[in-house]
Amino acid sequence: MAEIRLKNVCKRWGSFIGVDNFDLVIPDQEFLVLLGPSGCGKTTTMRMIAGLEDPTEGEIWIDDREVTTLDPKDRDVAMVFQSYGLYPNMDVYQNIRFPLKVRKVPEAEHDARVRKAAEMVELTEFLHRKPAALSGGQRQRVALARAIVREPQVFLMDEPLSNLDAKLRVSTRAQIKNLSHELKVTTIYVTHDQIEAMTLADRVVVMKAGVVQQVGTPTDIYDRPANTFVAGFIGNPAMNLMEGQIDSGTFRGRNVEISGLNAGAGKVSLGFRAEDAAVTTAGQGQINAPVYTMELLGDATMVTVRAGNALVAVKASKDYRAEIGDQVGISVPPEICHPFHAETGARLD
Structure with missing residues (x-):
């Protein structure tokens, strides 16, 4: 004891x-x-x-x-x-x-x-x-x-x-x-x-x-x-983190617009897990960008796109297929998002 x-x-x-x-x-x-x-x-x-x-x-x-x-x-x-x-x-x-x-x-x-x-x-x-x-x-x-x-x-x-x-x-x-x-x-x-x-x-x-x-x-x-350190260290893959601005509950970054967030205005790092988002048709997601790479994992397919300076990974079904460079949409519900302070990295909600 x-x-x-x-x-x-x-x-x-x-x-x-x-x-x-x-x-x-x-x-x-x-x-x-x-x-x-x-x-x-x-x-x-x-x-x-x-x-x-x-x-x-x-x-x-x-x-x-x-x-x-x-x-x-x-x-x-x-x-x-x-x-x-x-x-x-x-x-x-x-x-x-x-x-x-x-x-x-x-x-x-x-x-x-x-x-x-x-x-x-x-x-x-x-x-x-x-x-x-x-x-x-x-x-x-x-x-x-x-x-x-x-x-x-x-x-x-x-x-x-x-x-x-x-x-x-x-x-x-x-x-x-x-x-x-x-x-x-x-x-x-x-x-x-x-x-x-x-x-x-x-x-x-x-x-x-x-x-x-x-x-x-x-x-x-x-x-x-x-x-953001813990967010980026825990998880495989690590949590996606994107730099941008929140105004009136909407996060905007390059190729990214996510509304309905419960966070104050200002510069933030916004995170979400790959398994919490979904791949959708180009132009119909909160993120719309070309495929950067695809990885077949056996039980799933990891689809990665480049949104501004960030590489964003999303898990799709194991039979999902796309070519590098194809335009895709990524559906990111606001309730799965994690806002962090842009300077200190501390969690905001």
Whole structure:
């Protein structure tokens, strides 16, 4: 059982700010994902929780214990890294068992705990293999089992799927999701992959340049992004964003006119999701422009047009066909639109 509290945590190196004023409560058993591009501060935040980095300012609490200055071994957290960190001279059984020996757990408990952890990640038949004889996915599962066997208060996972190919990422992601449900341990997971974040998290923290941009459930962040950075980072494809002017509830830009908006007058960035709009006949949409490119996705066709300086993507049916350069219309209902401040990028409604 572990609630984690980060109180105004900062990390600076000279004038460079790695993490700025991170303030958050992570309830017991929550699966929290720190999401953002490289260099945004997500791994630094995790390393401070683990005790591998000291915060410049602020406090870190696990339950009713302040751990800000404690050594990693005294925090009762287990980490799973991007690099598996396995001992090549040890077999799978010995690798999983190693944390129990280090922590001086009574030897009578070792075998049962190792086999239970191995069973949870489907490694029972590989216990006597060396890491060199395992696939990448199997090695990552050994790293997971080595964390599970400790029965820690907190799991910390730093981009554990980055070294796996696309198919293995999907299956291992499902395994982590299932393990989280079974183990019911507070988990903090770092990734730059928004699909991992959306599928795994109870809540997501989106970060940019050391600053938290938005905290919320995957649905919250997808449906109501707090600013243009979050809108452009979450979603595949990312939210369409167009520059223009709103006057009397009508947004106007090059090749674009959308009426019925509930937003004040002035310059804005207007966003909408590709799956919320529809392709229609040329001249009959709120956007009318030539096809820039077409992508067949199997379950849908992605149609992209150029509206002013913006490329606007819309999902059409899987059997929709058009040629590059053909004029098309795009129907954009006003209720699906997201207005953002042109200068700050902050959400306006």
